Amino acid sequence: MPCQMMAASICIPRAVSAQPATTFPSWKSFRERRTDLQPGIPRSVHMENLQNEYLFPEIFMRESEHARKNPHAKVIKLGIGDTTEPIPxxxxxxxxxxxxxxxxxxxxxxxxxxxxxxxxxxxxxxxxxxxxxxxxxxxxxxxxxxxxxxxxxxxxxxxxxxxxxxxxxxxxxxxxxxxxxxxxxxxxxxxxxxxxxxxxxxxxxxxxxxxxxxxxxxxxxxxxxxxxxxxxxxxxxxxxxxxxxxxxxxxxxxxxxxxxxxxxxxxxxxxxxxxxxxxxxxxxxxxxxxxxxxxxxxxxxxxxxxxxxxxxxxxxxxxxxxxxxxxxxxxxxxxxxxxxxDEGLKALRKTVNYYKENAKILVDTFESLGLKVYGGKNAPYVWVHFPGRDSWDVFNKILQRTDIVTVPGIGFGPGGEGFIRVSAFGRRDKILEASTRLRNFL
Amino acid sequence: MPCQMMAASICIPRAVSAQPATTFPSWKSFRERRTDLQPGIPRSVHMENLQNEYLFPEIFMRESEHARKNPHAKVIKLGIGDTTEPIPxxxxxxxxxxxxxxxxxxxxxxxxxxxxxxxxxxxxxxxxxxxxxxxxxxxxxxxxxxxxxxxxxxxxxxxxxxxxxxxxxxxxxxxxxxxxxxxxxxxxxxxxxxxxxxxxxxxxxxxxxxxxxxxxxxxxxxxxxxxxxxxxxxxxxxxxxxxxxxxxxxxxxxxxxxxxxxxxxxxxxxxxxxxxxxxxxxxxxxxxxxxxxxxxxxxxxxxxxxxxxxxxxxxxxxxxxxxxxxxxxxxxxxxxxxxxxDEGLKALRKTVNYYKENAKILVDTFESLGLKVYGGKNAPYVWVHFPGRDSWDVFNKILQRTDIVTVPGIGFGPGGEGFIRVSAFGRRDKILEASTRLRNFL
Incomplete structure (x- = not known):
């Protein structure tokens, strides 16, 4: 791992509190040497190293963009794993x-x-x-x-x-x-x-x-x-x-x-x-x-x-x-x-089971389309395999054809390429509607 | 600033994902060379560099200790700046x-x-x-x-x-x-x-x-x-x-x-x-x-x-x-x-004024004792000067003599030595009782 000072592209003179300020080059004199720089501290090289936006805000943006372009579309959100059932x-x-x-x-x-x-x-x-x-x-x-x-x-x-x-x-x-x-x-x-x-x-x-x-x-x-x-x-x-x-x-x-x-x-x-x-x-x-x-x-x-x-x-x-x-x-x-x-845990068990039934519906749907499906049994996520396909491409196709938001597997790392994640969080009527759309249009 | 690798007292061989694991020395072989170490990752040198506990949990501990030793004491807490008035x-x-x-x-x-x-x-x-x-x-x-x-x-x-x-x-x-x-x-x-x-x-x-x-x-x-x-x-x-x-x-x-x-x-x-x-x-x-x-x-x-x-x-x-x-x-x-x-801001203005009246009572109290007092006008804190005194010592004396918890100035940095901070957050009866105790015992 390289020393972080070495990795920084811009080096600002450091202050040392034990000595008076006047012995240090001021920002002004520093700027005279580096005319390409504005005032201000250098950006973190680590922040700069981040690729793309964080996944879920990115999905949200694409979903909003789709809704904007298709104002009459009834978008079903099975992307971000967001709970929908009331709290007991x-x-x-x-x-x-x-x-x-x-x-x-x-x-x-x-x-x-x-x-x-x-x-x-x-x-x-x-x-x-x-x-x-x-x-x-x-x-x-x-x-x-x-x-x-x-x-x-x-x-x-x-x-x-x-x-x-x-x-x-x-x-x-x-x-x-x-x-x-x-x-x-x-x-x-x-x-x-x-x-x-x-x-x-x-x-x-x-x-x-x-x-x-x-x-x-x-x-x-x-x-x-x-x-x-x-x-x-x-x-x-x-x-x-x-x-x-x-x-x-x-x-x-x-x-x-x-x-x-x-x-x-x-x-x-x-x-x-x-x-x-x-x-x-x-x-x-x-x-x-x-x-x-x-x-x-x-x-x-x-x-x-x-x-x-x-x-x-x-x-x-x-x-x-x-x-x-x-x-x-x-x-x-x-x-x-x-x-x-006791009562809380019992009530929540029902909610969890509700989402698991959703997952079962989604698993059955994708399997009926001849796709290989993973997950959905021990988790509220269904992991659908589209071998050899670009997952953003699959994401876009599903969104365009069915108005259903999913998440492209590549968003979770290179090992996710060729997959999409479908969230089982959702109201039952939406899950059933999603199932119908997927069966008809995919 | 030194390279962090150099600053670390213990160096663990780094993994490089591009190569198979077997080319790296294992933890076991590393331990054979460093018999003083247990398994586990090195502690952060930065965490190790922290002095003492974080101030407020430390105050809370001392307050609890005092209450334990003096079970009949009616402790008044003017230490941690903790609000006491109901929310509108x-x-x-x-x-x-x-x-x-x-x-x-x-x-x-x-x-x-x-x-x-x-x-x-x-x-x-x-x-x-x-x-x-x-x-x-x-x-x-x-x-x-x-x-x-x-x-x-x-x-x-x-x-x-x-x-x-x-x-x-x-x-x-x-x-x-x-x-x-x-x-x-x-x-x-x-x-x-x-x-x-x-x-x-x-x-x-x-x-x-x-x-x-x-x-x-x-x-x-x-x-x-x-x-x-x-x-x-x-x-x-x-x-x-x-x-x-x-x-x-x-x-x-x-x-x-x-x-x-x-x-x-x-x-x-x-x-x-x-x-x-x-x-x-x-x-x-x-x-x-x-x-x-x-x-x-x-x-x-x-x-x-x-x-x-x-x-x-x-x-x-x-x-x-x-x-x-x-x-x-x-x-x-x-x-x-x-x-x-509008209504919320109006209600909150009353609460803020209530605390400010508390601050006035505390300022007057300490001033009547011949002490130089700062703050309390634009803030809910009263900053009392005990020139030349050790602030933990003053903190302890006030706690022992009056059962009132304050904060020693040194907890806020070396520039706080010789001061104590007294919080004006508190129920009015407690503030008045604190004032009486301070006037009588200090």
């Missing part, structure tokens, strides 16, 4: 109650703990990690998994190397680029040079060949995977944990879709013995409770996870959270607690 | 309504825009920046100013240098340390080596002597200042803007306490002509609307602000927000919009 009343009632209470002297509360309300941390540990012995002090409540990905990036040593599944949720790669861990983008491979891409394709049952995977400090692993919809088996996750142990790596395990698992696949990396020594888990209320707009997530940092010098990672993560975050909204945390009550 | 009903009603709506088919909404709801961005621009021409697309809604400070740190080029007021809100320095911009901590000066500390003391009317201030890429400037309570004048802010222009620096202006300004001091840096070319402003609903636990803030990035290569900063900030953040809670944003209605 027991959960919204808890948020209503908390919001009300804030207008009363007795019910008002100010700052909460940065790590989250103790009751909620306890409920997450007890209700969602019953079989894996996660303790409440290891749970850090947040405003969502995406935000925690960036916080974890801030936690890591600056020269850390990163591995990701290919394809995968783009925030792992993009946040790595922003932090300067990715190296240059290479157009011919569509990969960042310093990132390890672990190919997950039908040929390897969507689980990487670890025997040929180079070591990285940090392995981002999402299961059930977004976008392929594949959940890793217990045996596979055991392999992954062993691989991390052998290599002295940390796994950042994203279980945001765990509630959608139908089979015996683990819902948490911590179901694997020994995982607490090598893994952090990030997760979210977004998809399992319809909190995409409400914003709530959490990260589990086990006490057993240590840096190579023996220092506990949880201590640094706690310090980081206290510095860079100020707790999730108290109203929203009240909703999170209600999600984890 | 018009605002909580808007949040109640939104929370209710989320349980209905027609009222449910999922992901919002990462930058915030357009209506709220528009209201912030129109209601809070009427005189400075900020446009709605320049406003990025967030979950709070503290979180935005870290997001801005991620935006900056990795070798950026930082200047801060001394004393100041500790998150600017701590987040700079985490990102590796601070250099080593020097015990003798109580400063980080690469940070420019701009001393703000009674002798210079709490405004730095810019003629002797070294250049830095980024100047964090908080006005009204936390902790001194001092608001910079128009003339001073003009000097600051000129200084940034001359030096090609960016000002990160924190106006979280702007609502407390009583005099003609600007409430936004953008009231200064030309500031849009050199400044970003971060701000918050926390203190002006009692949203400390509800969580809502914003950042203004003007279109005119450019990097030295001419690229607009707003474009990178937008990209960063889309990657590292997923929008503030929709329920909370509904509350934010209600804050900015």
């Amino acid at each position: 009343n027991i959960i919204t009632s808890a948020m209503v109650e908390k919001a009300h209470a804030l207008s009363t002297v007795d019910g008002y509360t100010g700052y909460g703990l940065e790590q989250g309300n103790w009751e909620l941390r306890k409920a997450i540990a007890e209700r969602l990690y019953r079989n894996s012995g996660v303790k409440e002090n290891e749970v850090f409540v947040s405003d969502g998994a995406q935000c925690d990905i960036s916080r974890i990036q801030m936690l890591l040593a600056s020269n850390s190397t990163v591995a990701v599944q290919d394809p995968t949720f783009p925030a792992y790669v993009d946040s790595s680029v922003i932090m300067g861990r990715a190296g240059r983008f290479q157009a011919e491979t569509q990969k960042y040079r310093n990132i390890v891409y672990m190919k997950c394709v039908p040929e390897n049952n969507f689980f990487p060949d670890l025997s040929s995977t180079p070591r990285a400090d940090v392995i981002f692993f999402c299961s059930p995977n977004n976008p392929t919809g594949n959940a890793a088996t217990r045996q596979q996750l055991k392999q992954l944990v062993d691989f991390a142990k052998e290599n002295g790596s940390i796994i950042i395990y994203d279980s945001a879709y765990a509630a959608f698992i139908s089979d015996e696949s683990p819902r948490s990396i911590f179901e694997i013995p020994g995982a607490k020594e090598v893994a952090i888990e990030i997760s979210s209320f977004s998809k399992f409770a319809g909190f995409t707009g409400v914003r709530l997530g959490w990260t589990v940092v086990p006490e057993q996870l240590l840096y190579s010098n023996g220092y506990p990672v949880i201590k640094d993560y706690n310090r980081l959270v206290c510095t860079s975050f100020n707790g999730a909204s108290n109203i929203v945390q009240a909703g999170g607690l209600a999600c984890l009550s | 009903n018009i605002i909580t009603s808007a949040m109640v309504e939104k929370a209710h709506a989320l349980s209905t088919v027609d009222g449910y909404t999922g992901y919002g825009l990462e930058q915030g709801n357009w209506e709220l961005r528009k209201a912030i621009a129109e209601r809070l920046y009427r005189n400075s021409g900020v446009k709605e697309n320049e406003v990025f809604v967030s979950d709070g100013a503290q979180c935005d400070i870290s997001r801005i740190q991620m935006l900056l080029a990795s070798n950026s240098t930082v200047a801060v007021q001394d004393p100041t809100f500790p998150a600017y320095v701590d987040s700079s340390v985490i990102m590796g911009r601070a250099g080593r901590f020097q015990a003798e000066t109580q400063k980080y080596r690469n940070i420019v500390y701009m001393k703000c003391v009674p002798e210079n009317n709490f405004f730095p002597d810019l003629s002797s201030t070294p250049r830095a890429d980024v100047i964090f400037f908080c006005s009204p200042n936390n902790p001194t309570g001092n608001a910079a004048t128009r003339q001073q802010l003009k000097q600051l803007v000129d200084f940034a222009k001359e030096n090609g620096s960016i000002i990160i202006y924190d106006s979280a306490y702007a609502a407390f300004i009583s005099d003609e001091s600007p409430r936004s840096i953008f009231e200064i002509p030309g500031a849009k070319e050199v400044a970003i402003e971060i701000s918050s609903f926390s203190k002006f609307a009692g949203f400390t636990g509800v969580r809502l803030g914003w950042t203004v990035v003007p279109e005119q602000l450019l990097y030295s290569n001419g690229y607009p900063v707003i474009k990178d900030y937008n990209r960063l927000v889309c990657t590292s953040f997923n929008g503030a809670s929709n329920i909370v944003q509904a509350g934010g919009l209600a804050c900015l209605s």
Whole structure:
């Protein structure tokens, strides 16, 4: 990894506070030498290194553009994985109650703990990690998994190397680029040079060949995977944990879709013995409770996870959270607690099943068209194979012919080329209408 | 600034994805050479470089410790600047309504825009920046100013240098340390080596002597200042803007306490002509609307602000927000919009005045004790001078003698030594009781 000073294209003279300002070249004198520059600080070379816009705003832009050009089109959005079902009343009632209470002297509360309300941390540990012995002090409540990905990036040593599944949720790669861990983008491979891409394709049952995977400090692993919809088996996750142990790596395990698992696949990396020594888990209320707009997530940092010098990672993560975050909204945390009550969990189970029935309809639809379809069983995403095709091209064709928005597989990494991701989040009537359009026009 | 590879105390062999794993030394073979190390990745040298715990959790710990040792003590908390007054009903009603709506088919909404709801961005621009021409697309809604400070740190080029007021809100320095911009901590000066500390003391009317201030890429400037309570004048802010222009620096202006300004001091840096070319402003609903636990803030990035290569900063900030953040809670944003209605602003004005009356009581109390007191007029903080005294010692004495929690000035930087910060947030009866205790026991 090159020294960052060397990588910077523009070098501004640094100030040293111990000496008076007059001994340093001023910006003016610097400008006299560099007439091509305006005033202002140099742009981050890492930000400059980012390719394209972030995937989902890009999809949103294309969708808006299509709607603008086709004002009478009834666009069905199966692109961004956005929840559509109302939140069960027991959960919204808890948020209503908390919001009300804030207008009363007795019910008002100010700052909460940065790590989250103790009751909620306890409920997450007890209700969602019953079989894996996660303790409440290891749970850090947040405003969502995406935000925690960036916080974890801030936690890591600056020269850390990163591995990701290919394809995968783009925030792992993009946040790595922003932090300067990715190296240059290479157009011919569509990969960042310093990132390890672990190919997950039908040929390897969507689980990487670890025997040929180079070591990285940090392995981002999402299961059930977004976008392929594949959940890793217990045996596979055991392999992954062993691989991390052998290599002295940390796994950042994203279980945001765990509630959608139908089979015996683990819902948490911590179901694997020994995982607490090598893994952090990030997760979210977004998809399992319809909190995409409400914003709530959490990260589990086990006490057993240590840096190579023996220092506990949880201590640094706690310090980081206290510095860079100020707790999730108290109203929203009240909703999170209600999600984890018996009644809340029961109501949410229905919503999850509703989306899974949607997924079944979409799987059947694409299969009836003779296409090979993956996912949709342990995840709300259907991963449709168009072998040899350009995925943006498929995306555009589907949009033009059926007014249905999907996501091109290439958006999730080069391993996604030839696929499109179809979201099963949606009202049933829209899913059925989408099915009809796809059967008729594709 | 040294190359980060050189600064790291432990060097792990890097993986290069283009070559097979077997050509790299494994962790095992590496461990054979370094028997002092456990498995795992090295700790971030930047995290290791942080001194002490983050200030406010530290205060909270000391307060809890005192309460444990003195179970009958009636502790009054004037430490952490935590709001205590109920949120006006018009605002909580808007949040109640939104929370209710989320349980209905027609009222449910999922992901919002990462930058915030357009209506709220528009209201912030129109209601809070009427005189400075900020446009709605320049406003990025967030979950709070503290979180935005870290997001801005991620935006900056990795070798950026930082200047801060001394004393100041500790998150600017701590987040700079985490990102590796601070250099080593020097015990003798109580400063980080690469940070420019701009001393703000009674002798210079709490405004730095810019003629002797070294250049830095980024100047964090908080006005009204936390902790001194001092608001910079128009003339001073003009000097600051000129200084940034001359030096090609960016000002990160924190106006979280702007609502407390009583005099003609600007409430936004953008009231200064030309500031849009050199400044970003971060701000918050926390203190002006009692949203400390509800969580809502914003950042203004003007279109005119450019990097030295001419690229607009707003474009990178937008990209960063889309990657590292997923929008503030929709329920909370509904509350934010209600804050900015005529009725909301009117109700909040009352709450702000209530805290300002508290501040007056505290100022009078300390002055009656013969102490020199600053702040409290344009800010909810009272900055009390104990010349020549150790501020942790004063903090401890006040806590032991009066059961009142304050904050020692040194927690805000070496320039805060000899001062304590007293928060004017609190119920009136507590403030009066605190006044009595202070008059009797100090």
